[in-house]
Amino acid sequence: MQRVALVGAGHMGKVHGPAYAGMLNAKVVGVMDIRKDAAKELATALDAEAYTDFDEMLESAKPDVVDVCVPTPWHKEYVIRAAKAGKHVVTEKPMGRTLDDCREMIEATQRAGVIFMPAHVLRFFPEFASMKASIENGAVGNPAVVRTTRGGSFPHGWEDWYGNFEWSGGLVLDLIIHDFDWLRWNFGDAERVFAKGLCTRNLGHLDYALVTIRFKNGVIAHVEGTWANPTGFTVKVEVAGDDGLIDFSNKVAVPLIIARSKVEVGQGQGVAIPESPLAQNPYYAELQHFIDCVEKGQRPAVTPEDGMKAVEISLAALESINTGQPVEIGG
Amino acid sequence: MAVKIGIMSFAHMHACSYASAAVRNPNIILAGVADDDKERGQKMADMFETTYYPSYEALLAGDIEAVVVTPENAKHKELTLMAAEAGKHVMCEKPLAPNLADGREMIEVCRAKGVKLMTAFPCRFSPAMRRVKEAVDGGAIGEILAIKGTNQGKMPGGWFIELEKSGGGAVIDHTVHVVDLMRWLMKSEPKEVYAEISNLMHHQDYDDVGVLTITFDNGVFTTLDSSWSRPKSFPFWGNVTMEITGTEGVILMDMFAQTFTVYSDKNMQTTWNFWGSDIDYLLVNDFAMAVANNLPVSITGEDGLKAVEVALGAYESARSGVPIKLPLE
Numbered sequence: 001m002q003r004v005a006l007v008g009a010g011h012m013g014k015v016h017g018p019a020y021a022g023m024l025n026a027k028v029v030g031v032m033d034i035r036k037d038a039a040k041e042l043a044t045a046l047d048a049e050a051y052t053d054f055d056e057m058l059e060s061a062k063p064d065v066v067d068v069c070v071p072t073p074w075h076k077e078y079v080i081r082a083a084k085a086g087k088h089v090v091t092e093k094p095m096g097r098t099l100d101d102c103r104e105m106i107e108a109t110q111r112a113g114v115i116f117m118p119a120h121v122l123r124f125f126p127e128f129a130s131m132k133a134s135i136e137n138g139a140v141g142n143p144a145v146v147r148t149t150r151g152g153s154f155p156h157g158w159e160d161w162y163g164n165f166e167w168s169g170g171l172v173l174d175l176i177i178h179d180f181d182w183l184r185w186n187f188g189d190a191e192r193v194f195a196k197g198l199c200t201r202n203l204g205h206l207d208y209a210l211v212t213i214r215f216k217n218g219v220i221a222h223v224e225g226t227w228a229n230p231t232g233f234t235v236k237v238e239v240a241g242d243d244g245l246i247d248f249s250n251k252v253a254v255p256l257i258i259a260r261s262k263v264e265v266g267q268g269q270g271v272a273i274p275e276s277p278l279a280q281n282p283y284y285a286e287l288q289h290f291i292d293c294v295e296k297g298q299r300p301a302v303t304p305e306d307g308m309k310a311v312e313i314s315l316a317a318l319e320s321i322n323t324g325q326p327v328e329i330g331g
Numbered sequence: 332m333a334v335k336i337g338i339m340s341f342a343h344m345h346a347c348s349y350a351s352a353a354v355r356n357p358n359i360i361l362a363g364v365a366d367d368d369k370e371r372g373q374k375m376a377d378m379f380e381t382t383y384y385p386s387y388e389a390l391l392a393g394d395i396e397a398v399v400v401t402p403e404n405a406k407h408k409e410l411t412l413m414a415a416e417a418g419k420h421v422m423c424e425k426p427l428a429p430n431l432a433d434g435r436e437m438i439e440v441c442r443a444k445g446v447k448l449m450t451a452f453p454c455r456f457s458p459a460m461r462r463v464k465e466a467v468d469g470g471a472i473g474e475i476l477a478i479k480g481t482n483q484g485k486m487p488g489g490w491f492i493e494l495e496k497s498g499g500g501a502v503i504d505h506t507v508h509v510v511d512l513m514r515w516l517m518k519s520e521p522k523e524v525y526a527e528i529s530n531l532m533h534h535q536d537y538d539d540v541g542v543l544t545i546t547f548d549n550g551v552f553t554t555l556d557s558s559w560s561r562p563k564s565f566p567f568w569g570n571v572t573m574e575i576t577g578t579e580g581v582i583l584m585d586m587f588a589q590t591f592t593v594y595s596d597k598n599m600q601t602t603w604n605f606w607g608s609d610i611d612y613l614l615v616n617d618f619a620m621a622v623a624n625n626l627p628v629s630i631t632g633e634d635g636l637k638a639v640e641v642a643l644g645a646y647e648s649a650r651s652g653v654p655i656k657l658p659l660e
Contacts, residue, residue: 140562142531143531144532144540144558145531145540145542145556145558147556194527196477196552201476203476203578206578210544210552210553210554212525212527212544212554218529220531220540220542222554222556224479226581228476228576230580231581231583240558240560240561240562241532242531242532242533244562244564324523324654325653325654326525326652326654
C-alpha cells in the first residue's frame with residue numbers, strides 16, 4: 001500500500017486525488033495547499049488529512065509518494081523537496097518552467113534514488129494509445145505529415161496563473177506540450193521547430209499558436225493550440241503516411257449527447273452536452289501505472305527525460321515565436 | 332448575346348469541369364476546343380458537342396471572344412501569349428505560371444494587347460467562402476489574428492509530377508488557392524514564408540508534403556498544409572479549409588463538407604458525394620460576364636502571380652532553412 005501525499009488542491013489535484021480512490025495499492029493520506037480551505041475540502045472528500053505546510057505533511061502523514069499538482073513554476077521546489085525526503089514523485093506536466101528546472105529535478109531524484117514520473121496523461125488516453133498502436137502496426141505505412149489540434153476557451157486557475165505568461169508559458173508550454181510528448185513518443189526526437197503565436201501580444205485571455213516541427217526521421221508535424229475557441233474543447237489528429245491516413249476528431253467520436261429541453265432561468269436555450277464516457281479514467285490509468293512502478297521498483301513508461309524533452313520543444317517554439325526564426329533542438 | 336469561348340488544351344483535368352460549366356450556361360457558347368493531344372481534344376469535342384480544331388492557331392482564327400487556357404503549367408505562357416496576340420481574352424488555370432518571369436510576361440502582353448487576363452481561382456466563388464468574407468467584413472469575429480488553412484488532396488499523377496511540365500509538386504499545386512483566399516479575405520499581402528517540405532508520401536523527385544507558415548502585412552500569421560496527403564482509398568478528392576481565429580471568436584470553414592456518404596459493395600469503396608454549389612460554374616460565368624460587359628475581371632493575373640510567389644518562396648525557404656521575405660527579389 002503506497003501512501004500518497006497530494007500537493008495542490010486545485011484543478012489537477014481534484015482530478016488526481018479521486019483517481020487514487022479506485023486503487024487497492026494506494027491511498028491519499030495527505031492533501032497540502034497554501035489555501036487552507038481548498039486543502040480541507042479535497043482532504044475531506046478523500047478521507048485524508050489537510051495541510052498548509054509541506055514539511056509538516058511529510059512528517060505527520062508519512063507518505064511514500066508525493067504527487068505534485070501545483071502551478072508549473074513550483075514543480076521544481078516540491079519535486080526536489082520530496083526527493084530529498086526520499087519520496088517517489090509524480091508531477092503534472094509541463095515538468096518544469098525551464099530546462100534548468102528540469103535538469104535540477106532529474107539530478108535530485110536520481111541522487112535520491114527515487115522514482116520520478118512527469119504526468120503526460122495523453123499516453124494513457126485510449127484513443128492516443130490506440131492511434132500509436134495503429135501507426136506501429138503499419139496501418140498508414142511510413143508517416144510523412146501529422147497534424148494535431150488541441151484547445152478551447154481560456155482556462156481559469158488560481159490567481160489567474162494561466163494568464164500569467166511568466167508562470168504558465170502560455171498554451172505552448174501548458175497545453176500543446178501534450179501533443180509534443182505524444183509526437184515524440186511516436187516519431188522520436190525533433191530536429192527543429194518553427195512557430196507563430198499570440199503569447200507575446202498581450203491580448204488578455206486569448207492565446208493561439210501554430211507550430212511546425214521537423215523530426216529527425218523526416219516527419220513534419222503541424223500542431224495547433226488554441227485558448228481562443230468558443231466552440232468547445234477540440235482535439236484532432238491526422239497522420240498521413242505513404243500507405244494510408246489516420247483521422248481523429250473528438251467532435252466526431254461522440255457516443256453520447258445529452259440535451260435538456262428544460263431550460264434554467266437566464267439561459268437562452270437548451271445546451272447539448274456531448275460526452276465520451278470510458279470505463280477507465282485515463283488519469284487513473286496513468287497514476288496506477290506510476291504506483292505499480294513504485295511497488296515493483298520499475299522505471300515508468302514516461303521518463304523524466306521525456307518530460308524534459310517535451311519542455312524543450314515548447315521552449316524552442318516560444319523562442320521561435322520571439323525570434324521569427326526556426327530553432328534547432330539540442331542546438 | 333452569348334459569349335463565344337474556346338478551350339485550349341485539356342491537359343489539366345479542370346478543363347472538363349470548365350467545359351461542362353460552359354455548355355450548361357445559357358450565356359456561353361463553347362465554340363470550339365484545340366489540344367496538342369489530338370485524340371484527347373477530339374474526344375472532348377465529341378463529349379461537349381463542339382468543334383475540334385486541329386491547331387490552337389485554327390481555334391484562335393475563329394470568332395471566339397475568349398479562351399480558357401488549361402494546359403500543363405509550363406505551357407501557360409505560350410498559349411496565353413498566342414491568345415493575347417489573337418486578341419482573345421484569357422482565363423488561365425492556376426498556378427498562373429511555374430515561375431515569376433513567365434507570369435510577368437503573360438500579364439504584360441495581355442495588357443499590351445488589351446485583352447483581359449483572369450486567374451482561375453474558383454474557391455473565391457464558394458458560397459461558404461462568400462459568407463466567411465461577409466462575416467469577417469461585418470466584424471463578426473472582431474479583428475483576425477491567425478488563420479489555419481489546408482488544401483490537402485490526392486497525388487494527381489500524370490504531368491503534375493513531371494517537374495519540367497509542372498514547375499513543382501504539391502506545394503505549387505496546392506498553395507495558390509488558399510493563399511489567394513487569404514489575400515482576398517484580408518486585403519493584405521504576404522510578407523514572409525517559411526516552409527517544411529518533403530517527399531515522404533511517395534518518395535520520388537517531386538514534393539508531396541508541404542507545411543507553410545505565411546505572415547501578412549497586417550501582422551496576421553497563417554499556416555497552410557498543401558500536401559498530397561490523401562491516400563488512394565480516401566472517400567473524396569481532398570479539401571479546402573480555413574479556420575480563422577479573431578479577437579471576438581472563430582470561423583471554421585470546410586468548403587467541401589456538403590456531402591453525403593455512400594458505402595458501396597459494388598467496388599468495396601466508401602465515397603463522399605458532394606452536393607454543394609458548383610464553383611467552377613460560377614467562375615466560368617464570372618469570366619464570361621466580364622467579357623460580355625467589358626468589365627475588369629474579378630481575379631487578375633497579378634492575383635495569380637502573387638499566389639505563385641508564395642509557393643516559390645516556400646521552395647526557397649525549404650532549400651535554405653530560413654523564412655523568406657516577400658515579394659521575392
